């Protein structure tokens with residue numbers, strides 16, 4: 010095998026990355042509009058023509074793709090207690106590359122079920138109860154879904170001890186049911202791999218068919234991952250390394266789009282000092298969060314909403330009317346900055362996205378004064394030893410000052426309780442290769458790793 | 469198997485007794501869910517809900533148990549744990565106070581059993597067993 014083509018069917022663009030395994034280099038990249046609503050092949054052919062215009066006709070030994078087209082993967086995460094199995098369910102969905110459009114705790118209601126149908130959820134993840142723990146609630150919820158004759162795939166990832174009843178209910182209501190390991194078999198301990206795999210399987214066997222993505226498999230070897238999961242696998246590899254080829258160590262990645270801001274942290278995140286105790290769920294090495302209210306265009310109003318009066322006044326003094334600017338961008342989602350002023354505003358919005366999204370992603374520390382000194386309680390991941398911050402997504406990549414945007418993720422005196430990175434280097438995914446390299450890592454991890462190290466540019 | 473949630477409540481870091489209690493109850497065949505030191509009331513309650521616990525065994529060693537434990541029963545009822553058995557022990561108040569009075573105050577807060585300082589966990593195993601056998605006969609709301 011020598012030449013590989015990697016495709017990302019995005020919500021807007023179909024992006025191609027052609028790679029030579031032998032030379033460990035990128036032969037060329039190209040993009041064209043995604044055309045999943047008519048025929049996904051069109052956009053692919055257009056992009057391919059653009060690619061060949063640059064590189065000349067190529068023959069590929071393998072062609073694989075990831076996809077977030079047609080709304081990506083929309084999930085509902087259901088659990089029992091908010092801080093425990095609900096949080097765990099959320100972490101699993103996000104780690105599998107999904108968007109979590111609905112989050113429910115305790116007993117669900119008819120209205121909740123209607124919402125699941127109305128929002129066109131692709132997969133339901135149903136958790137609740139540690140092994141041997143509560144089964145009443147999760148069985149109630151499953152029955153509730155059954156009574157509504159929901160045809161959406163339901164993954165049961167709750168208390169293992171009541172699986173027999175779960176199977177019975179699934180059969181009784183003829184549900185499209187799947188069973189996997191309890192995501193929280195023991196309190197506060199996450200067990201996410203099995204659930205993630207089942208989500209991936211359902212995505213590949215059901216979801217992409219329904220969305221008209223599967224058709225492309227007449228021409229390529231396969232769609233193998235949701236895009237965010239491909240990206241997560243790519244940066245996970247970049248962090249950990251492969252065999253003798255060293256990785257970059259602890260990483261933090263920001264991906265700012267028009268509608269969402271995604272944050273990926275790759276590090277153990279455990280307490281670093283003897284006087285610090287971890288509370289709550291131990292979060293995974295590769296953690297992803299998605300902020301659906303923080304984005305440059307569709308979610309510009311969310312950026313505005315995150316600002317208080319004081320901040321708004323401060324920006325006004327700098328000559329920026331954020332209320333006007335955010336509304337403008339929300340209204341004209343296709344807007345591309347033309348003037349210096351528009352550029353500055355985009356940069357400011359991007360900084361706010363980075364700062365606010367990280368505040369939600371990063372672990373926090375609280376201090377307790379005891380007569381023998383201060384003790385600390387940590388919840389979430391400690392990111393203070395992060396070595397690199399990586400930026401991807403249009404606004405960061407096209408910014409003349411990407412570093413300035415990413416710096417908004419650093420330690421900050423006004424947010425002292427947040428365990429943010431302190432001293433980092435900045436890398437830019439200027440060729441949009443991260444998700445492609447996640448795909449490539451399923452064929453040759455070594456090559457994917459080396460290409461990432463070669464093509465991410467320090468800024 | 470019966471599940472018991474244990475932990476040390478409040479800003480209390482005394483960890484040794486907590487480990488001994490975990491070890492002792494586990495070896496007695498209980499499913500022990502330990503929320504550890506510096507545990508909030510919510511930590512106990514959340515753990516009890518997910519694990520379907522029948523008993524919460526609260527330790528307080530540093531003397532501020534009375535403030536830390538206040539409202540726990542009410543929150544349990546609010547969370548649907550209306551049958552849960554509540555124990556408290558350790559050094560639950562400051563200094564040497566008349567234990568009878570201390571006990572009364574904690575009983576009034578909704579604890580089912582209150583233990584004086586120096587009570588070894590081994591010495592209460594029979595009571596735990598008996599109370600668990602009678603679990604559900606009382607609700608506390």
Ligand code: B12
Pocket residue numbers: 378379380381479480481482483484485486488489525526527528529530531532555556557558559560561562563583585586587588589592
């Ligand atoms: C070691 C120790 C510390 C260490 C703890 C280290 C650690 N991380 O574990 C350090 C130095 C940090 C410490 C700090 C403090 N400590 Co200190 N500490 C002790 C000491 C000497 C031993 C505790 C211990 O480990 N005992 C061994 C274990 C096995 O016993 P146990 O904890 O009592 O638990 C058993 C029983 O109590 C029982 N039990 C416990 N919970 C429950 C619950 C139920 C339901 C039941 C049935 C039984 C039960 O079963 C357990 C197992 O057998 C005690 C004195 C003593 N001899 O008890 C003081 C003591 C507990 N500390 C005390 C105090 C005041 C403090 C400080 C406030 C200030 C200080 N003097 O330094 C701080 C508080 C810090 C904080 N925020 O929590 C006082 C508490 C006084 C009170 N309640 O009126 C004590 C009693 C000393 C004293 N006589 O003044 N302490």
